[in-house]
Amino acid sequence: MTVNGALAFARALGLERLDAGLLLAHHVKRGREWLLAHPDAQLDARARAGFEADCHRRADGVPLAYLTGVREFRGLALSVTPAVLVPRPDTETLADWAIELVSALPGTPRPRVADLGTGSGALALAIAAACPHADVTATDVSEAALGVASANAQRLGLSVHLRRGDWWQAVRTEHFDLAVSNPPYVAAGDPHLHALRHEPQGALVSGADGLAALRQIVSDARPFLSGWLLLEHGCDQAEPVHKLLALAGFCDIQTRRDLQGLQRCTGARLR
Numbered sequence: 688m689t690v691n692g693a694l695a696f697a698r699a700l701g702l703e704r705l706d707a708g709l710l711l712a713h714h715v716k717r718g719r720e721w722l723l724a725h726p727d728a729q730l731d732a733r734a735r736a737g738f739e740a741d742c743h744r745r746a747d748g749v750p751l752a753y754l755t756g757v758r759e760f761r762g763l764a765l766s767v768t769p770a771v772l773v774p775r776p777d778t779e780t781l782a783d784w785a786i787e788l789v790s791a792l793p794g795t796p797r798p799r800v801a802d803l804g805t806g807s808g809a810l811a812l813a814i815a816a817a818c819p820h821a822d823v824t825a826t827d828v829s830e831a832a833l834g835v836a837s838a839n840a841q842r843l844g845l846s847v848h849l850r851r852g853d854w855w856q857a858v859r860t861e862h863f864d865l866a867v868s869n870p871p872y873v874a875a876g877d878p879h880l881h882a883l884r885h886e887p888q889g890a891l892v893s894g895a896d897g898l899a900a901l902r903q904i905v906s907d908a909r910p911f912l913s914g915w916l917l918l919e920h921g922c923d924q925a926e927p928v929h930k931l932l933a934l935a936g937f938c939d940i941q942t943r944r945d946l947q948g949l950q951r952c953t954g955a956r957l958r
């Protein structure tokens with residue numbers, strides 16, 4: 688099978704051109720520009736078998752990042768496995784907001800930052816990379832997710848403390864100047880979950896209304912936080928999250944839009 692034949696095979700299965708190219712580049716261990724320059728190059732048997740199997744997986748909806756094992760987040764190449772949610776570009780809005788605030792914390796030479804539910808480590812590592820003066824702690828209830836985050840931190844040479852446990856309970860003896868979280872926020876039974884079936888359901892689903900984790904993180908924050916709490920949520924959840932924050936005594940409540948213009952994160956401050 689040639690490079691062009693492999694790409695035609697992928698497209699016949701319904702794969703998008705970009706996905707087919709990235710997958711083939713991964714299996715032949717070359718850049719996509721090499722594929723363009725060598726349309727008639729022959730794939731060896733191993734590359735062909737791996738590529739064909741992954742094309743079938745991709746056609747079944749497996750995220751490309753699980754097949755190539757990598758996803759870029761704010762310029763960091765993160766390893767991802769099916770134990771973690773694939774980091775989304777929209778979550779960069781939350782990372783940008785946190786970095787903006789951590790960079791401008793007056794009179795705090797070493798700000799303590801928590802990322803609750805870190806998954807691959809995306810938010811914690813983006814903050815640690817952009818704010819080397821910050822003391823970053825990342826938590827997750829999933830041991831497997833913490834393993835992925837730990838491997839990413841080591842490979843990228845970034846220092847992050849890792850804690851396992853249920854939301855704030857993972858850091859119950861600690862105190863933070865800022866906290867971020869992209870918790871599960873999809874309602875059980877939501878029809879969108881079918882398209883997300885290959886990702887860990889514990890990273891996606893949160894109770895009957897999708898707000899269970901957000902409710903817990905907001906209502907339990909006070910003993911652990913003096914400063915901003917920044918939360919990612921569903922694009923129709925800004926109003927209920929705003930109400931949760933107000934009820935818990937947060938001030939300066941505000942919402943930011945993601946790259947698609949949707950209301951995706953809400954943040955507020957505890958004094």
Ligand SMILES: C[S@@+](CC[C@H](N)C(=O)[O-])C[C@H]1O[C@@H](n2cnc3c(N)ncnc32)[C@H](O)[C@@H]1O
Nearest residue numbers: 774804805806827828829853854869870871890
């Ligand atoms: C939506 S994913 C976000 C992952 C990562 N922060 C990101 O933005 O790509 C939610 C994460 O929360 C973790 N999680 C779910 N329930 C949790 C709990 N009770 N306590 C701590 N983490 C939890 C999941 O394991 C998952 O890694």
